[in-house]
Amino acid sequence: MSITSSKVIEILNRIDDVMNENKQFLTDLDAAVGDGDHGINMSRGFNAVREKLKTNTINKIGDIFKVVGMTLVATVGGASGPLYGTAFMKAAVVVQNNEELDINDLLKVMEAALEGIMYRGKAQAGEKTMLDVIIPAINALKAGISENKKTVDILFDVKEAAKAGVEYTKTIIATKGRASYLGDRSISHQDPGATSSYLMLNVIYEEIKKLQ
Ligand code: ADP
Numbered sequence: 001m002s003i004t005s006s007k008v009i010e011i012l013n014r015i016d017d018v019m020n021e022n023k024q025f026l027t028d029l030d031a032a033v034g035d036g037d038h039g040i041n042m043s044r045g046f047n048a049v050r051e052k053l054k055t056n057t058i059n060k061i062g063d064i065f066k067v068v069g070m071t072l073v074a075t076v077g078g079a080s081g082p083l084y085g086t087a088f089m090k091a092a093v094v095v096q097n098n099e100e101l102d103i104n105d106l107l108k109v110m111e112a113a114l115e116g117i118m119y120r121g122k123a124q125a126g127e128k129t130m131l132d133v134i135i136p137a138i139n140a141l142k143a144g145i146s147e148n149k150k151t152v153d154i155l156f157d158v159k160e161a162a163k164a165g166v167e168y169t170k171t172i173i174a175t176k177g178r179a180s181y182l183g184d185r186s187i188s189h190q191d192p193g194a195t196s197s198y199l200m201l202n203v204i205y206e207e208i209k210k211l212q
Pocket residue numbers: 030034035036037038041077078079080081083117120121122123128129130131176177178191192193194
């Protein structure tokens with residue numbers, strides 16, 4: 001099963017809706033461990049992405065991701081703008097000429113995104129960041145592909161792994177980003193960036209489920 005570039009844009013628009021719906025929630029999470037802007041950042045960024053994609057007709061998925069990456073870097077302040085922006089720009093390269101995307105392409109996209117985030121942010125797994133969602137999500141994606149599962153079932157496993165990753169961030173101390181200033185006091189709080197990564201992966205699952 002593969003999706004077209006117009007479905008990719010639909011998913012990005014849906015991510016914008018979800019970031020708007022969760023703006024206060026993400027901001028509250030960030031207020032507890034950081035500076036309380038993560039919801040504002042994410043919704044501002046994806047609103048700008050929606051506007052950019054509305055006024056351009058783009059067929060190549062690489063070009064769509066490039067617009068997303070550049071728009072996030074340009075409009076989102078804080079750590080998450082450059083990190084998510086780099087993720088999409090790196091992802092753009094591996095699907096540059098694709099007009100469709102299948103589950104193997106998604107794996108390439110997520111691996112490139114992870115590489116970009118790790119290069120920029122210099123964080124590892126277990127530091128209470130978005131990586132604690134993205135890394136287990138990629139592992140679930142790889143496992144599902146090697147077990148020849150149906151795409152929608154793989155994406156279900158991916159979003160469940162992401163959800164477990166968010167829960168895991170409650171049990172660890174932040175050693176990267178603003179939350180690291182709190183030291184031990186960061187424990188028991190869920191990481192805002194891990195939460196926004198989960199929300200995106202959940203949108204992908206929900207949107208592909210609709211196609212069944
Ligand atoms: P800021 O911390 O600059 O205010 P945001 O609030 O938008 O930016 O984003 C905070 C999120 O960014 C954190 O919850 C964490 O998941 C993520 N983050 C911060 N630093 C890093 C890093 N070095 N590597 C990966 N993710 C990071």
